[in-house]
Ligand SMILES: Nc1ncnc2c1ncn2[C@@H]1O[C@H](COP(=O)(O)OP(=O)(O)OP(=O)(O)O)[C@@H](O)[C@H]1O
């Protein structure tokens with residue numbers, strides 16, 4: 001029988017769209033119609049399980065799924081034996097302590113003897129222990145931001161991204177206790193045959209991620225500036241240089257890192273580059 005791997009992804013929520021887009025960008029085709037909780041790819045030996053994110057670390061640790069995509073917050077909270085293969089760069093958020101806007105806050109001692117509502121009792125408990133704060137942790141599974149206004153707790157510890165949910169509920173963020181993003185996790189006891197398939201998937205994911213974090217750049221420059229320009233955008237091996245129809249000018253093609261983009265462009269212009277085009281890269285294999 002053909003070996004096939006299983007990946008657990010969130011059925012619907014903050015991780016779902018980016019998880020599925022990443023898999024599609026890896027060229028893997030599958031059906032994910034509403035209500036379908038299991039699906040097999042038509043062109044890659046992988047089966048999908050669509051689950052609540054809370055269950056993903058446990059399924060992977062138990063070997064029910066070989067891989068999973070989950071937030072680091074959920075992974076640390078569930079404290080299961082899994083291997084983190086890769087940070088995925090999406091669903092970035094933080095776990096923070098928040099209190100009613102009207103309260104004065106002078107520091108973490110504020111929480112001594114207070115009650116705090118959260119869906120992350122382990123992460124919060126470990127944090128409070130490390131800070132030597134005794135507080136009562138009130139575990140609830142969702143809509144945590146409502147807790148202070150209904151008298152359930154004095155503060156909360158929950159996920160924050162833009163901060164708008166806190167604001168809409170009359171709360172202010174006072175301590176960030178954990179930073180999170182989506183990660184690809186694996187069962188540490190995976191077989192060698194399955195590991196081969198995982199490696200193929202990782203190769204594709206790396207190519208997609210590298211493509212996203214780099215740009216293809218094309219520009220024109222006087223030949224006298226070429227040395228300087230080549231030193232600014234050395235590219236993968238070295239830039240391509242093609243002569244323009246106009247005497248004394250060349251076209252330079254190279255790759256630059258997205259996060260150095262604006263700095264590079266300024267320096268390239270100062271070095272005499274003009275007609276600069278920057279183009280997205282779909283995949284990049286080094
Ligand atoms: N506002 C946000 N911005 C970015 N990432 C977020 C945000 N909220 C949550 N996340 C990340 O996405 C994960 C899933 O969040 P979501 O709100 O979809 O979970 P959920 O409601 O527990 O879903 P499920 O029904 O699967 O249990 C979180 O554990 C966190 O890592």
Ligand SMILES: O=P(O)(O)OC[C@H]1O[C@H](OP(=O)(O)OP(=O)(O)O)[C@H](O)[C@@H]1O
Nearest residue numbers: 014142143159160161162163164165166
């Ligand atoms: O800082 P913000 O940008 O407002 O994001 C934070 C909110 O996002 C998440 O909830 P989500 O909207 O996913 O709904 P849920 O509570 O149903 O999971 C999280 O639980 C916070 O409540």
Ligand SMILES: [Mg+2]
Nearest residue numbers: 052053054055
């Ligand atoms: Mg959940």
